[in-house]
Amino acid sequence: MAFKGVETFHRIGGKLWLIGEAVIFRHTLFSFPFAVTAILLETGGHPPLKKVVLILLAAAAGRNAANALNRVIDAEVDEKNPRTANRHLPRGLLSKKALLLFSLFMIVILGIAAALLNPLCVILLPLAGFLIGGYSFSKRFTWLCHYWLGIACSIAVMGSFIGLTGRFALRYFVLSAAHALWVAGFDIIYALQDIAFDRREGIYSIPARFGPRGARLIALLSHLGALGALFLVPRFWPLSPWYFAGSGIAGALLAAEHRIALGGGEKHIRIASYSINEIVPLIVLAGTVLGVYL
Numbered sequence: 001m002a003f004k005g006v007e008t009f010h011r012i013g014g015k016l017w018l019i020g021e022a023v024i025f026r027h028t029l030f031s032f033p034f035a036v037t038a039i040l041l042e043t044g045g046h047p048p049l050k051k052v053v054l055i056l057l058a059a060a061a062g063r064n065a066a067n068a069l070n071r072v073i074d075a076e077v078d079e080k081n082p083r084t085a086n087r088h089l090p091r092g093l094l095s096k097k098a099l100l101l102f103s104l105f106m107i108v109i110l111g112i113a114a115a116l117l118n119p120l121c122v123i124l125l126p127l128a129g130f131l132i133g134g135y136s137f138s139k140r141f142t143w144l145c146h147y148w149l150g151i152a153c154s155i156a157v158m159g160s161f162i163g164l165t166g167r168f169a170l171r172y173f174v175l176s177a178a179h180a181l182w183v184a185g186f187d188i189i190y191a192l193q194d195i196a197f198d199r200r201e202g203i204y205s206i207p208a209r210f211g212p213r214g215a216r217l218i219a220l221l222s223h224l225g226a227l228g229a230l231f232l233v234p235r236f237w238p239l240s241p242w243y244f245a246g247s248g249i250a251g252a253l254l255a256a257e258h259r260i261a262l263g264g265g266e267k268h269i270r271i272a273s274y275s276i277n278e279i280v281p282l283i284v285l286a287g288t289v290l291g292v293y294l
Contacts, residue, residue, distance in 0.1 A: 018088060018093055018094055019068070019094065019098065019099065019102050030063075030153065030183065030277065030278070030281060031059055031063055031153055031156035031157075031179075031281075032056065032059060032060070032156075032281070033281035033282050033284060033285035034154075034156060034157050034175065034178075034179045034281050034284065034285070035055060035056060035059045035156045035157060035159075035160040036052075036056075036160075036285055037157075037175065037281075037284060037285050037288045038157050038160035038161050038172075038175055039051075039052055039055065039160050039164065040288055040289065040292050041175070041233070041237045041239075041288065041292070042160075042161055042164050042165065042237075043164065044237075044238075044292065045292040045293055047164075048164075051117065051163060051164055054113045054116050054117050054163065055113075055117070055159065055160050055163040055164070057109060057113045058109075058110050058113035058114055058117070058121075058159060058163070059156040059159065059160070061106040061107070061109040061110040061113065062106070062110045062128065062132060062155065062156065062159075063153075063156065064102075064103075064106050065102075065103045065104075065106035065107050065110065065132070066132040066133070066135070066152065068099045068100070068102050068103035068106065069099075069100075069103045069132075069133060069136060070135070070136045071087070071088070071089055071099055072089070072096045072099050072100055072103070073136035073137065074136060075089040075090065075096060077201065077203065078090050080197075080201065081194065081197050081201075082197075083193060083194065083197070083266070107129075110125070111125060114163075117163040117166075118162075118163065118166035119166070120162055120166050120167065121159065121162055121163055121166075124159075124162070128155050128159070131148070131151060131152040131155060132152050132155070134148065134152075135148050135149050135152050138204075139203050139204050139205065140202075140203070140204065141204060142204050143204045143205055143206050143208065143209040143210075145204060145205065146184040146187040146188050146191065146205070146206055147180070147184045149183060149184065149187050150179070150180035150181060150182070150183040150184035150187070151180050153179060153180065153183045154176040154177070154179040154180040154183070156179075157172075157175050157176045157179045158172055158173075158176045161175075161176075171236035171237070174229050174232050174233055174235075174236060175229070175230075175233055177225075177226075177229045178226045178227075178229035178230045178233075179226075181222045181223065181225040181226035181229065182222075182223060182226040182254075182277075182280070184219075184222050185219045185220070185222035185223040185226065185254075186219070186223075186257065186272070186273045186274075186277045187273070188205075188206050188207065188215050188218060188219040188222065189215075189216070189219050189257070189258075189261045189269060189272050189273045190269060190273035190274070191205040191206065191207045191208075191215070192207045192212055192215060192216075192261070192269055193266055193269050194207070194208075195207045195208050195211070195212065206218055206219075216258065216261065216262075219258070219261075220258055223254045223257075223258070226254075227247065227250070227251045227254065230247045230250070230284065231244070231247055233247075234291075239288070239291035239292065240290065240291045240292075240294050241291075242287060242290030242291045242294050243287045243288055243290065243291025243292075244287070244291075245287055245290070246283055246284055246285075246286050246287010246288065246290065246291070247284065247287055249283050249287070250280050250283045250284050250287070253276055253279060253280050253283065254276075254280065256276065257272045257273070257276045257277070258272070260272040260276070261273070
């Protein structure tokens with residue numbers, strides 16, 4: 001009996017590990033630091049612990065629910081694309097049912113966290129669901145899908161502000177816009193890999209619509225907009241010059257990202273769109289921490 005219990009535990013653990021790989025759990029780093037940045041800004045560096053836990057739980061749940069759902073919706077497309085044919089669903093390592101159940105579980109956690117924060121968070125859940133769930137379909141009808149993704153990801157930032165205060169404020173849109181434009185910019189770079197496939201299969205993307213040169217320009221403009229928004233943040237919250245140092249380093253990393261992406265190969269694109277962008281939000285957060293406390 002004990003042996004069967006251990007075997008069951010290992011089987012469940014293995015399944016959860018595969019799900020974590022499928023939804024790329026480590027990419028929670030793309031949103032978490034910006035969510036914490038929002039919390040530190042709005043609380044002046046003195047955040048209430050209970051709300052912080054609930055906000056971060058909601059951010060993680062929303063992000064992983066979205067990625068699991070995206071894998072299910074894109075399963076057939078991923079199977080056709082040589083670059084993505086090795087993912088968990090096309091290979092049969094996971095079932096759609098498993099990912100849908102995981103997504104549902106994450107949505108329940110998101111709903112509970114929102115309810116424990118304030119009524120406005122609950123009221124806005126359908127809008128968040130539309131933005132998160134709609135992204136996977138947006139690439140079927142608009143090349144603006146990269147900006148849809150950016151806005152969907154920026155829910156973590158806006159949700160952090162609203163989770164703290166229970167209201168909207170104009171200043172919340174500054175950091176949210178920085179996050180949305182940053183995500184859209186590196187997603188455009190990532191999509192450079194699939195220009196031929198997207199055109200053949202009728203998938204909409206900025207690289208497929210405007211070609212590599214046009215896409216790189218639009219990605220660059222998006223990141224310049226993100227940096228502009230980051231440098232506007234101290235107009236709305238008191239921060240020391242250390243904040244500008246952090247944002248400046250983030251800007252240098254983004255410049256390096258665009259330089260590396262010019263290599264054009266899959267390795268170059270992955271480093272530019274993923275590896276560097278796992279560091280950028282941590283640098284922004286570090287600059288904010290120094291800007292708030294020093």
